Amino acid sequence: MKALFLRKMQNIGPDSRPLDLLETPIPSPGPGEVLIRVAACGICHTELDEIEGRLPPAFLPIILGHQVVGRIEGCGSGAAHFKSGDRVGVGWFSDSCGACAFCRSGFENLCRQYQATGRDRHGGYAEYMTAPEKSVFAMPDSFSDLDAAPLLCAGAIGYRSLKLSGIGEGGCLGLTGFGASGHLILRLLKPGPGPASLSLPETKMKGALPSNPGRPGQAVRTPSPRKNWMQSWTPRRYGPLWWRRSKTSRQAEGL
Ligand SMILES: [Zn+2]
Numbered sequence: 357m358k359a360l361f362l363r364k365m366q367n368i369g370p371d372s373r374p375l376d377l378l379e380t381p382i383p384s385p386g387p388g389e390v391l392i393r394v395a396a397c398g399i400c401h402t403e404l405d406e407i408e409g410r411l412p413p414a415f416l417p418i419i420l421g422h423q424v425v426g427r428i429e430g431c432g433s434g435a436a437h438f439k440s441g442d443r444v445g446v447g448w449f450s451d452s453c454g455a456c457a458f459c460r461s462g463f464e465n466l467c468r469q470y471q472a473t474g475r476d477r478h479g480g481y482a483e484y485m486t487a488p489e490k491s492v493f494a495m496p497d498s499f500s501d502l503d504a505a506p507l508l509c510a511g512a513i514g515y516r517s518l519k520l521s522g523i524g525e526g527g528c529l530g531l532t533g534f535g536a537s538g539h540l541i542l543r544l545l546k547p548g549p550g551p552a553s554l555s556l557p558e559t560k561m562k563g564a565l566p567s568n569p570g571r572p573g574q575a576v577r578t579p580s581p582r583k584n585w586m587q588s589w590t591p592r593r594y595g596p597l598w599w600r601r602s603k604t605s606r607q608a609e610g611l
């Protein structure tokens with residue numbers, strides 16, 4: 357099969373070609389794993405972090421990619437949840453210990469034995485990949501392969517963040533940054549009758565709020581508010597989120 361391999365970490369410039377298209381054997385699914393024929397794989401900013409070394413892969417060369425849609429081609433021993441031909445998706449989560457307090461409370465992403473697709477095992481920039489069946493999702497027919505792929509990372513992060521915010525009817529939601537998760541969150545919300553206030557570069561304003569009958573909100577550019585805290589979602593091996601005080605906040609506190 358053909359696959360795109362990252363062979364060494366490097367800073368990306370205008371002429372960079374960090375991934376090499378190589379021939380490699382089709383992998384065999386191990387116990388509890390499935391073999392997937394990849395139909396589409398989204399591209400995520402996390403892969404830039406992997407290529408440039410802020411989030412180093414567990415081994416090199418490695419096949420990146422963690423927004424995968426495809427069809428089951430085979431099942432390893434003990435994998436009985438899917439059958440050949442089933443349409444499935446794979447996201448960033450690949451495996452965890454299943455026994456620690458985090459795993460038992462639905463926070464597998466904080467498990468110390470957390471394994472990520474395309475970082476701790478080969479991902480979906482390939483014609484085929486294997487994955488533990490417990491991290492594979494059945495995909496509804498309502499999405500095309502290309503439409504479904506970004507939902508497996510950006511969509512999942514945005515939806516989960518929205519749920520964790522606890523926002524209710526009439527609530528006011530603030531978003532920092534505006535990448536794939538940000539614009540997908542806006543498509544999950546039903547704006548009120550007033551204008552939505554957005555602090556975005558002009559290049560990102562266009563299309564930030566789709567105008568259709570069910571979404572009357574209108575994007576209005578506002579100055580970026582001063583922030584005292586910024587939350588980074590860049591995952592790290594042990595501790596997937598951290599907080600950084602802004603310079604202004606540190607100065608105000610005499611730090
Ligand atoms: Zn991602």
Ligand SMILES: [Zn+2]
Nearest residue numbers: 453456459467
């Ligand atoms: Zn665990």
